Amino acid sequence: MEPFKRVEGVAAPLPAANIDTDVIMPKQFLKGIDRAGLAQGAFHDLRFDEAGAPRQDFILNQAAWRETRFLVTGPNFGCGSSREHAVWGLSQLGIRALIGTSFAGILFDNCARNGLLAITLPPEEVEALLALVSQPKTNRLTVDLETQTIEGAAGVWGFEIDPSRRHALLNGLDAVGVALARADEIKAFETAHLKRHPWLA
Amino acid sequence: MSPPRTLYDKLVDDHTVARLDEDGATVLLYVDRSVLNEYTSPQAFTGLRDAERKVWRPERLLGVVDHVNGTAPVRTDRMPDAGGAGQVAYFGRNCRDFGIELFDILHPNQGIEHVVAPELGLILPGMVVAAGDSHTTTYGAFGALGFGIGTSDIEHMLATATVVYRRLKPMKVEVTGRLPVGVTAKDVVMALISRIGADGATGCAIEFCGDTIEALSVEGRMTLCNMAVECGARGALVAPDDKVIAYLSGLPRAPKGAMWDAAVASWRGLKADPGAVYVRHEVLRAEEIEPMVTWGTSPDQAASVLGRIPDPAAEAAPSRRRDAARALEYMGLEPGAPLESVRIDRAFIGSCTNARIEDLRDAAAVLRGRTVAAGVRAMVVPGSTSVRRQAEAEGLDLIFQAAGFEWRQSGCSMCLAMNDDVLAPGERCASSTNRNFEGRQGAGGRTHLMSPAMVAAAAVCGRLADVRRLGS
Ligand code: SF4
Numbered sequence: 001m002e003p004f005k006r007v008e009g010v011a012a013p014l015p016a017a018n019i020d021t022d023v024i025m026p027k028q029f030l031k032g033i034d035r036a037g038l039a040q041g042a043f044h045d046l047r048f049d050e051a052g053a054p055r056q057d058f059i060l061n062q063a064a065w066r067e068t069r070f071l072v073t074g075p076n077f078g079c080g081s082s083r084e085h086a087v088w089g090l091s092q093l094g095i096r097a098l099i100g101t102s103f104a105g106i107l108f109d110n111c112a113r114n115g116l117l118a119i120t121l122p123p124e125e126v127e128a129l130l131a132l133v134s135q136p137k138t139n140r141l142t143v144d145l146e147t148q149t150i151e152g153a154a155g156v157w158g159f160e161i162d163p164s165r166r167h168a169l170l171n172g173l174d175a176v177g178v179a180l181a182r183a184d185e186i187k188a189f190e191t192a193h194l195k196r197h198p199w200l201a
Numbered sequence: 202m203s204p205p206r207t208l209y210d211k212l213v214d215d216h217t218v219a220r221l222d223e224d225g226a227t228v229l230l231y232v233d234r235s236v237l238n239e240y241t242s243p244q245a246f247t248g249l250r251d252a253e254r255k256v257w258r259p260e261r262l263l264g265v266v267d268h269v270n271g272t273a274p275v276r277t278d279r280m281p282d283a284g285g286a287g288q289v290a291y292f293g294r295n296c297r298d299f300g301i302e303l304f305d306i307l308h309p310n311q312g313i314e315h316v317v318a319p320e321l322g323l324i325l326p327g328m329v330v331a332a333g334d335s336h337t338t339t340y341g342a343f344g345a346l347g348f349g350i351g352t353s354d355i356e357h358m359l360a361t362a363t364v365v366y367r368r369l370k371p372m373k374v375e376v377t378g379r380l381p382v383g384v385t386a387k388d389v390v391m392a393l394i395s396r397i398g399a400d401g402a403t404g405c406a407i408e409f410c411g412d413t414i415e416a417l418s419v420e421g422r423m424t425l426c427n428m429a430v431e432c433g434a435r436g437a438l439v440a441p442d443d444k445v446i447a448y449l450s451g452l453p454r455a456p457k458g459a460m461w462d463a464a465v466a467s468w469r470g471l472k473a474d475p476g477a478v479y480v481r482h483e484v485l486r487a488e489e490i491e492p493m494v495t496w497g498t499s500p501d502q503a504a505s506v507l508g509r510i511p512d513p514a515a516e517a518a519p520s521r522r523r524d525a526a527r528a529l530e531y532m533g534l535e536p537g538a539p540l541e542s543v544r545i546d547r548a549f550i551g552s553c554t555n556a557r558i559e560d561l562r563d564a565a566a567v568l569r570g571r572t573v574a575a576g577v578r579a580m581v582v583p584g585s586t587s588v589r590r591q592a593e594a595e596g597l598d599l600i601f602q603a604a605g606f607e608w609r610q611s612g613c614s615m616c617l618a619m620n621d622d623v624l625a626p627g628e629r630c631a632s633s634t635n636r637n638f639e640g641r642q643g644a645g646g647r648t649h650l651m652s653p654a655m656v657a658a659a660a661v662c663g664r665l666a667d668v669r670r671l672g673s
Pocket of ligand 1: 314551613616617635
């Protein structure tokens, strides 16, 4: 996993509430057995019309947001299906962080597993950021995980994050490897657990 | 004495292998059981293969083909498209190579994972079940903590029998009183979602309680816990009672003999302690709940079928006004029109929310002696092949077919339309499923969620209709 330390780039506003993972990654892109080709699928029906031409009214198709690295989102971003394809697609599109008032639980975890930083801020701060990044002149942000800050043209915002999640993202840790290092502990737990609940053995 | 604990706390404590931070907010959580499907698991297995890792205790696991298969009335092992065929083939190989039991497409137990696992007795009270599908919350009906995980976490769970888990906040939802005739568990959960919003329980695990919940059947509780994820809950629990124990008793994979007695004795203790603290407490009155339908593109955009399509202009917050207006535009609906005036093209009874035997009985009771309105294409996709067999044994298939419904094979089908069961752009569907998102049932398709009996009523009337007004 690519570590996240400090990233600078363009941020795009996506203020609608409840943007679900069917919209982030439509079903026609879920038929693979690998992770390839999902950049094309990300927000597909918002980005392209029926003929496959880019929709000019969609923010990510506009010149000032071509190189978007961050999305400032409406509430409950990523609700719905557990499909991690949504997060893989966002990453492949170049998105490194999401900033919003709330994220759906599964998507929030999927982000962390893929080096995508999901930042939760109070509504008034998200409103301020939405206003800021809606203007081409002020749409660049710097997100720093070490200092836990977002820097924009109109100020600096601090954010909170779980210490364990921060550590994993900063170091790009392989979570499976980390857990397997505790295999003995898991084994001991399991033995005791199955003894307490023998019908599960 | 230790402080009183919620049922949720007890389940998490009982499965905590290690605390991963100082306050115990993040833990390494042991997973008793998981169910895998062909579309969210492939990259997890590839990850294991690439790292040359094994599956930890494969006997904890079950593989079921359900998402991409066709549901044509005559079953074959051909998939509708090459992508799906590739996923099913790779899934078969992975289950074989890693020693995981598989219900392939022609298996007599095949069906939607959340229908199949409970009906076999694989889901038991007190378990933690993490699986690659958001509706894993269904298992809360048994007092098991079920939750959805992404593919990276599936890989983690396969390799280590654990997931890195962040504790949720327990929330209590109490439903009291008698449900009116024609009002079901689906209507209860839809009423809850419309009240608290699509993110109303984000970060929370819901514990359902109250006499209305106690009066629900185990299948009704599955519907309730299944759809709780649509208000953001990543866990929904009902304390197991005699009904759950009776339901499990004698199921093929449930414990037997002395082991059963020991299990039942332990399950009796699975309830919240008196005085346990919840971050939030919602109370619903059963008498006030009416048959619900959605009008928008988020499950919380719902109302009583007797209501009208809301006017976005009435929304105070500009963002909500914008979202509602966009939803109505997508749905092709006019503010102010009665919901009962909305005409439909399709009717679909299926999905892990509402395609169990009781759901099919409810719908068939409405359809007996009636026919589907001209111009409506209606289909039933049983939740599992066992449910299909049971329905045929009861003659329900004949009632559906006499009414003009297609009687199909099991799978997720038009719940997410990853197979060839899809809405055409602009088609409007009365659906017993769980998500009315844009394009969920096919690009440009328009979904109205409701109970199976309400789908049957809509099919007969050719428009959204209150099942109670049809009479019997
Ligand atoms: S029936 Fe629908 S909601 Fe249930 S597992 Fe299948 S696709 Fe998911």
